[in-house]
Every structure is written in C-alpha cells, then in structure tokens.
Amino acid sequence: MFRTDRGRRSTAEADVPEVDGTPIGRRTILGLIALAGAGVVGGKAVQDGLAKVLAPIELRDPTGLISLIPLGDSFRFYSVTGAVPTKDSGTYRLAVDGMVTHTASYTLADLQAMPQTGLVRDFQCITGWHVPQVHWSGVRLSTLLDRAAPTGGATAVRFRSFDGTYTENLTLEQARLDDVIVALQMLGGPITHDHGGPVRMYVAPMYGYKSTKWLSGIELTANVESGYWEHRGYPVDGFINPSRGEGA
C-alpha cells in the first residue's frame, strides 16, 4: 500500500540543517509508517491531520521515508516558521512597491472587486507529492503590475509573506503570464489560514515553492533575488515543464 510511484522527487526540502525545533528520529518515522501499513492510519480526516503534522517533519527528514507514508493525493501544509498571524478582511493589506510608478496598498475588498481568473490545475511540490485538479481563482498578477507601471529598470518581482520569513521571486516576464494569479480562492472557497490565506500566490506553471503563502508584498526589483528555498538549493527557475521557460 505504499506509494513508490511518486515521480520526480528531491530531498532538498528535507535537507535543511538550520530548521529549528525538535528533530524527529528515524524510529518515529518508521513507527508512523508501520501504523499506516497496519491500517491504523486511515480516512481522509486522519490523513489531513497527519499531513499537517508531517509537513514540518518532512522539512528535516533526511531519510526521505516520509514520502512513503500513504497520504493519498492530499495537500501537506507547509510553513517554514512557527505561528503565523491571522489576517482577515479588516487587517489584510497587500503592498505593491519597489520600482513602480504607482505604489499601492490593496485591501481584501479591493482585490475581490477586481476581475477574477479561475484555473484548474495539478498542484506539484518539488519533493514529489501532488494534488490533481485543484480549483483556484484570483486576480492576475499582470493586472496589478499594469496598475503599478514598473519603471524602466525593473526586471523582476519579489514576493514577501506576513510570516516574516518566506520570500520568492519571478522575472517580470514570468510574472506577466496568464496563469500566475494573486489567489483569493482555493479548493472551492476562501483560502484557509493553513493554506496561506486570505491571499497567496498561485504560480500555476511552477513547483509549489513559487506560490508564496500569506502574501503581504509584491516588490519590483532590478534583479532576481533568490528566495527562501533558493538560498537552500532550489532552482530559481521553478518551471515544472522546462519548455515553458524557453524563449517565452
């Protein structure tokens, strides 16, 4: 019952030496796998709970054994920090700044009032898990960029998160693709806190790490600046299908 056909897998998300917290031993992991194998771990609710517990473990799982636990096609909840503040329609703000002609600070209502683009795509984490045909909707990033009017020297976009730690980037050209959205909805409803709500990025053609959760800022920069995972070994070019990146 273990899945061994998980496709492309990288241990990079598991190899981070400086992630703090309690290290989880190989024996604990083997214990979880044994429980799963014995059918003790089952049902969608249990699997969702397990996915949440296991996500931080996966970050420091040098064995890669976590990937063998049969969670099905479910999301893992990832955060590189501990508690992330909760934002709602009263407190949420999205800044657009840096090398732009018009800086902006959008409320949730501002974003909801703009044209919404829907997408249905597979979500793919570079460590191997994926979720088929996830429904998303939100505002095209290109719409916000057009309003901001980047200045001549701007060639890249840097994303900030109100978790205070995570950063990501795209080239300006990538940021203008039709399937790159500032997402307000996911899985048929508002984005939950665990999934990075109320607003997160969804960069459909790229691996999950490009889709910054708890989005707080979009900054136009002169050069691509490596993000959190890229400092720890992930490729700056996150295209799942490398041909998307050629000459486009």
Ligand SMILES: Nc1nc2c(c(=O)[nH]1)N[C@H]1C(S)=C(S)[C@@H](COP(=O)(O)O)O[C@H]1N2
């Ligand atoms: N702020 C923030 N955004 C993040 C991450 C994170 O740890 N913090 N993890 C990334 C990775 S590696 C993946 S695969 C997806 C996971 O999204 P999910 O937690 O909704 O499953 O979020 C991405 N965005």
Ligand SMILES: [Mo]
């Ligand atoms: Mo990921």
